[in-house]
Amino acid sequence: MTHLSTSDEGADHGEQTERRWAAVAVAILVLLVVMATFAALYHGAMPQSRVETADPRTLHLGGEFIESNLGSALEPDGTVTVRFIGQQYSFTPSCILVPTDTPVTFRVTSADVVHGFLIDGTNINLMLVPGYISSLGARFETPGERLMPCHEFCSVGHEGMWGRIKIIDKAAFSRMAAERRRLSCVE
Numbered sequence: 001m002t003h004l005s006t007s008d009e010g011a012d013h014g015e016q017t018e019r020r021w022a023a024v025a026v027a028i029l030v031l032l033v034v035m036a037t038f039a040a041l042y043h044g045a046m047p048q049s050r051v052e053t054a055d056p057r058t059l060h061l062g063g064e065f066i067e068s069n070l071g072s073a074l075e076p077d078g079t080v081t082v083r084f085i086g087q088q089y090s091f092t093p094s095c096i097l098v099p100t101d102t103p104v105t106f107r108v109t110s111a112d113v114v115h116g117f118l119i120d121g122t123n124i125n126l127m128l129v130p131g132y133i134s135s136l137g138a139r140f141e142t143p144g145e146r147l148m149p150c151h152e153f154c155s156v157g158h159e160g161m162w163g164r165i166k167i168i169d170k171a172a173f174s175r176m177a178a179e180r181r182r183l184s185c186v187e
């Protein structure tokens with residue numbers, strides 16, 4: 001009889017442990033659901049603070065990405081801003097000109113679908129999402145020429161979508177910038 005009662009107690013104890021662990025599992029699930037709900041509501045109510053938008057349907061009609069404003073601009077503070085557009089299946093301008101030893105800011109957008117902007121041999125890598133402006137600061141130490149392939153599959157002509165970037169001496173760039181408002185190396 002004693003033996004039987006001990007085994008009953010054991011079964012009770014087992015069931016209790018099982019319930020406790022089930023409660024832990026349920027608690028983890030509830031916590032995850034609460035976290036996911038909170039994140040969805042929070043980010044839905046507060047978009048990123050530095051998002052800049054550009055309507056892909058009107059890029060060519062006015063604003064920052066109008067054709068006459070594309071290319072490299074020497075700013076009054078001595079830095080350079082490069083603006084260009086990715087579209088199926090090219091970059092405009094297709095050859096980007098930048099100086100050495102100068103802070104360069106890229107401002108890029110897409111006119112149609114998602115494209116990629118990457119400069120070969122550097123860690124410069126952005127996604128170009130229609131509707132948004134992608135921006136990145138860079139600095140080039142040595143002159144040279146690098147490839148700039150689109151690295152997001154953007155449909156059938158994707159493999160033919162690439163541009164070039166030419167890094168030239170700072171003084172030569174300044175001389176060219178004195179003559180033209182926007183520079184590129186498109187021939």
Ligand SMILES: [Cu+2]
Pocket residue numbers: 086087088089114115116150151152153154158161
């Ligand atoms: Cu592309």
